[in-house]
Amino acid sequence: MAQAGTVDRILDTAEVLFAQKGFAETSLRAITSKAGVNLAAVNYHFGSKEALIQAVFERFLTPFSLALDAKLDEMEASGIPDTPENVLGIVFRLALGTHPDDPQRAAIFFRLSGQAYSQPQGHLREYLHTHYGAVFARLQLHLHQAVPGVPPMELFWRVQFSLGAVIFTLSGMQSLQSISKADFNMDASTADITKRLLPFLVGGIQAEVPDQPLHKDK
């Protein structure tokens, strides 16, 4: 990968920097200088910073969604039951990838996912919905079967809450790790944190839905 082409070097570097600092906070100058390519190369190959972001998404999400589809096939074929642990566990293991100790990978995945939702302009979200909406819907269906007592809309929001917990935590990892170290004298790897996250999210997603109406509906 040291001698990879310009396009791949840009994508490799951009992926890491975007995950570490976010899209807006990562300048093209930072990417190109770290990648050892000319500043103008990004606009030459991708057309714009926005298009580079989209390309990073595509290169990352395409293999992920294929793997997720395969895992769900496998799950259905072998009769593994739909429980919140199983469904979320699949996503987490895929997000951590084959290198569960690589602190970057899960952060990249969830941070990219999160940016897609919080992006004010819709085009990125629209792109993702078009290309990856089917897998996401399939995942949500399994989750719904795992917690049939939670109405779809409630589940929609709980998935958002979960995404928020994951993204916020992984985004602020550096700060949080130093607090964790100061208060408890203990380091915390990404793998540790995702293992702490799973029970928390499962507890939240399968929580009982209060049956009183939500708000002033007599």
Added chain:
Amino acid sequence: MAQAGTVDRILDTAEVLFAQKGFAETSLRAITSKAGVNLAAVNYHFGSKEALIQAVFERFLTPFSLALDAKLDEMEASGIPDTPENVLGIVFRLALGTHPDDPQRAAIFFRLSGQAYSQPQGHLREYLHTHYGAVFARLQLHLHQAVPGVPPMELFWRVQFSLGAVIFTLSGMQSLQSISKADFNMDASTADITKRLLPFLVGGIQAEVPDQPLHKDK
């Protein structure tokens, strides 16, 4: 408030814009033009944008932490038990304030809290720890008594996860509301969402802690 002084007009406007778009995304020109004051007035009265952010925090958090202290006094005096619902409920009601239908207020509170943690430079976090660390520690103590089975460090992380769920959701409210409307044909107010959040967070915080060691410890 229409005829308030320059300093208050800046603070009022900055608070709203910071909550809507975040600190980095809100320019001094946006604040001063909306507030109807001169651009240079911010640096004249506060010294820098960073100091303005700190002033917004102070004006918001001082009454909040006083009210929280009072509520915890009240709770202890009247013998209301420490349950996750009660402890989180207090925070939520205070964050929503006296106007539970004001979509801004909760967003301001949680977004400000969140920025304090995710800020890469420590000075803002240090400032908050000095001025509001005591109330926060008291809150965490009550939460610990509400879920005695969860070790302190696990609880620390679960509070982070909760913060993340709240902040991420409220930050992306505009986007999420349009998705919610498109998929379920239903509007969602901030008050609705905080009501959905409470059971989710309670479920997550009181989830059982897996007793197997976390990672490769034999």
Added chain:
DNA sequence: TGTACATCAGTGAACGCGCGTTCACTGATGTAC
């Protein structure tokens, strides 16, 4: 009471900086005849 000076809120214009983007250009490789 009048005058000189100090203080202070507020202003308009400019400064330097980093940003994404653009543009004219180079040099290597492929293709047509």
Added chain:
DNA sequence: TGTACATCAGTGAACGCGCGTTCACTGATGTAC
């Protein structure tokens, strides 16, 4: 085989823009003598 042209990856420098900040300045109010 040689020559003219086309294509394309990559480059260095500049562009315009919005940003936070700075600076000289104004005008009103207070204070000293």
